[in-house]
Amino acid sequence: DIQMTQSPSTLSAPVGDRVVIACRASQPIGTSLAWYQKKPGNAPKLLIYKASNLATGVPSRFSGSGSGSEFTLTISSLQPDDLAVYYCQQYKTYSHSFGPGTNLEI
Amino acid sequence: QIHLEQSGSAVKKPGASVRLSCKASGYSFRNFGVAWLRQAPGERLEWMGWIYPYSGLTYYAPKFQGRLSVTTDTSANIAYMDLASLTSDDTAIYYCARETTLGYYFDHWGQGALVTVSS
Numbered sequence: 001d002i003q004m005t006q007s008p009s010t011l012s013a014p015v016g017d018r019v020v021i022a023c024r025a026s027q028p029i030g031t032s033l034a035w036y037q038k039k040p041g042n043a044p045k046l047l048i049y050k051a052s053n054l055a056t057g058v059p060s061r062f063s064g065s066g067s068g069s070e071f072t073l074t075i076s077s078l079q080p081d082d083l084a085v086y087y088c089q090q091y092k093t094y095s096h097s098f099g100p101g102t103n104l105e106i
Numbered sequence: 107q108i109h110l111e112q113s114g115s116a117v118k119k120p121g122a123s124v125r126l127s128c129k130a131s132g133y134s135f136r137n138f139g140v141a142w143l144r145q146a147p148g149e150r151l152e153w154m155g156w157i158y159p160y161s162g163l164t165y166y167a168p169k170f171q172g173r174l175s176v177t178t179d180t181s182a183n184i185a186y187m188d189l190a191s192l193t194s195d196d197t198a199i200y201y202c203a204r205e206t207t208l209g210y211y212f213d214h215w216g217q218g219a220l221v222t223v224s225s
Contacts, residue, residue, distance in 0.1 A: 034211035043201055043215035044151065055213065087151060091210035094165060096141070096153035 006099035019075040023088035032092040108132040110216035123190040128202030135183040136160040139205035142187045146198040192223045
């Protein structure tokens with residue numbers, strides 16, 4: 001089974017900062033990686049698919065990169081609305097495993 | 107617009123079963139897979155199972171085999187999840203989500219339903 005890890009587990013940054021969240025897969029997954037944003041009390045929201053493709057309606061300050069086992073989610077200029085937990089998810093295999101999440105504090 | 111509306115929260119006793127529903131609107135229900143996922147307190151999201159409404163084909167995560175059943179009513183655009191033999195470890199928020207046709211990721215989610223298992 002593919003295990004997903006994320007770093008850091010918690011990140012605190014001021015508005016306007018550039019923020020990078022890392023995600024690592026225990027084995028290569030190509031670009032079969034998605035990123036989600038989850039705000040308290042809300043369902044997860046798809047941000048990025050296929051490692052670097054922006055989902056419909058997602059602000060352009062979000063971007064994804066990486067392939068193989070190492071991936072990153074970047075927020076170019078942090079906004080107050082970005083307060084959330086961010087999860088990566090591999091979909092190379094049918095286990096659809098998720099990372100543990102990165103709690104982003106503004 | 108695309109919307110997935112889930113049934114409400116439930117409180118169950120250990121050993122009982124729970125049925126959750128997920129009504130889809132705004133897209134062709136039969137042509138997109140529907141997955142069920144959950145998130146227990148302090149835990150990461152966990153994929154449980156999936157159904158393709160057009161054919162009824164299902165896949166289940168190994169840990170849920172035998173006590174999870176995912177079905178659909180295509181005439182009403184509703185997906186159901188039945189989970190049996192509940193324990194306190196099944197206390198979680200349960201989500202339905204639409205799987206894209208481009209890959210096994212999820213572009214629309216229901217609002218979630220809290221299932222609490224307690225004696």
